[in-house]
Amino acid sequence: MARILVVDDDPGMRELLEILLAKEGYEVTCAKGGTEAVALVGKKAFDIVVTDIRMKHVDGLEVLRSVKKINPATPVVMISAYASAETAVEAMHEGAYDYFPKPFDTDRFKEVIKDIVEAQKSKNELLQKRSEKPSFGKIMGRSPAMLKIYDLVEQVSKTNTNVLITGESGTGKELIAQAIHENSERKGKNFVTVNCGGIPETLLESELFGYKKGAFTGAAIDKKGLLEVASHGTFFLDEIGELSMPMQVKILRVIQERTFKPLGGINDIEVDVRFIAATNKDLEREVIERRFREDLFFRLNVITIHIPPLRERKEDIPLLAQHFVEKYSRLQGKDIRKLSSYAMEILREYQFPGNVRELENIVERSVALERSNIILPESMTLSAFRKAQAQPEGLSPLGDLPPEGIDLDQELAKIETEYILKALDRAHGNRKKTADLLGINMRSLRYRLEKLNINVEGD
Numbered sequence: 001m002a003r004i005l006v007v008d009d010d011p012g013m014r015e016l017l018e019i020l021l022a023k024e025g026y027e028v029t030c031a032k033g034g035t036e037a038v039a040l041v042g043k044k045a046f047d048i049v050v051t052d053i054r055m056k057h058v059d060g061l062e063v064l065r066s067v068k069k070i071n072p073a074t075p076v077v078m079i080s081a082y083a084s085a086e087t088a089v090e091a092m093h094e095g096a097y098d099y100f101p102k103p104f105d106t107d108r109f110k111e112v113i114k115d116i117v118e119a120q121k122s123k124n125e126l127l128q129k130r131s132e133k134p135s136f137g138k139i140m141g142r143s144p145a146m147l148k149i150y151d152l153v154e155q156v157s158k159t160n161t162n163v164l165i166t167g168e169s170g171t172g173k174e175l176i177a178q179a180i181h182e183n184s185e186r187k188g189k190n191f192v193t194v195n196c197g198g199i200p201e202t203l204l205e206s207e208l209f210g211y212k213k214g215a216f217t218g219a220a221i222d223k224k225g226l227l228e229v230a231s232h233g234t235f236f237l238d239e240i241g242e243l244s245m246p247m248q249v250k251i252l253r254v255i256q257e258r259t260f261k262p263l264g265g266i267n268d269i270e271v272d273v274r275f276i277a278a279t280n281k282d283l284e285r286e287v288i289e290r291r292f293r294e295d296l297f298f299r300l301n302v303i304t305i306h307i308p309p310l311r312e313r314k315e316d317i318p319l320l321a322q323h324f325v326e327k328y329s330r331l332q333g334k335d336i337r338k339l340s341s342y343a344m345e346i347l348r349e350y351q352f353p354g355n356v357r358e359l360e361n362i363v364e365r366s367v368a369l370e371r372s373n374i375i376l377p378e379s380m381t382l383s384a385f386r387k388a389q390a391q392p393e394g395l396s397p398l399g400d401l402p403p404e405g406i407d408l409d410q411e412l413a414k415i416e417t418e419y420i421l422k423a424l425d426r427a428h429g430n431r432k433k434t435a436d437l438l439g440i441n442m443r444s445l446r447y448r449l450e451k452l453n454i455n456v457e458g459d
Helices: 011-023 034-043 060-070 085-093 106-132 144-157 173-182 201-209 245-257 283-288 294-300 314-331 341-349 355-369 381-389 408-426 431-438 442-451
Strands: 003-007 027-031 048-052 076-080 098-101 163-166 191-195 234-238 274-279 303-306
Touching: 003 011, 003 034, 011 027, 011 048, 011 106, 027 034, 034 048, 034 060, 048 060, 048 106, 060 076, 060 085, 076 106, 098 106, 144 173, 144 303, 163 173, 173 191, 173 234, 173 274, 191 201, 201 245, 245 294, 283 294, 314 341, 314 355, 341 355, 355 408, 408 431, 408 442, 431 442
Parallel strands: 003 027, 003 048, 048 076, 076 098, 163 274, 163 303, 191 234, 234 274
Antiparallel strands: none
């Protein structure tokens, strides 16, 4: 049964609304004015709030703002005898669901309330389904923000519309792109990824469009471009904000015309691909500052999926951390089953500038350093960070964070490599003694030597 709060300082209208809604089977609570309503919404959850606008002391717009502050998802229906375009627009801007001028059509009013209740029921069923299955492909999380993303991914997967995925580095933008591809009709075809900031511009053009024999020095044979390889599949442009202006023009033409010419080619090649782009930049700002083409932005930004940083969805940390514990325990041949409650609390309090990627790195290192079957705070990378910041003896001090930022994974790999090399030196190259010094087993040491490309004499 839906719980509805009715707010009106007119006793007659309050009674009318109460009777009208109660007859429809709803649980109705009445407030004599805005002050009482604000107090009620702070104590009790309501599915819908129906409020008059013009009231003494605290008006309906203040009630609306209070409701949206406490629970932004609660629909608020506004009613007023003093209807005007200005008040209606203001109410909608503040997040009102609908607006009825007095006297209003009671049948239409009941239909709107019924529509809200049915929509909430469908949403709750979806949330229940999602909470039982806290992942979508390789994406994990059960926070409200991630549940909305799952729903959006399902919707856009059924179309061929271009998608722009935004979010900070390390939030999992490529995983979202893969999920869209795997849930689309193109799932049996190629998913091709290009890191726009990781390939020199002179090489990027030939990688994208391919080339004909003799197009340039060294072009001994024809080569297909990645766009042609992706035909009938999905083409993922990662870090699209790093493209130079000349390359932006060429990508725009492909998106518009669905054709391109290989380097040294004469004839156009038709291509059928779905474009998904991702960026950690504010592309609207880049457009304003003329570093990104406006026409390309609008071509890519048909549907936007924004992935919030991990610090804004901390409900997902336990689920993600446990997943990474199981993953790296298996890879490193350990029997570590979970994090201790105190270790988890430390993770919850951490801000994760590197997002999910940083959490994975922290757990991987913690698994490597842990001796028991549960990760304790003493083994966590966060403790290692604090020690490094204090410049411990035997380790290089951390430098200042440069304005352009750092590659966190690369910097952590340097610290890890330094530990391993010092242990190898102290153990005179003996792997068993090296593993003992690092508090890891032999399988874990071999895994890290291979990962970090550290060669040991006698290998």
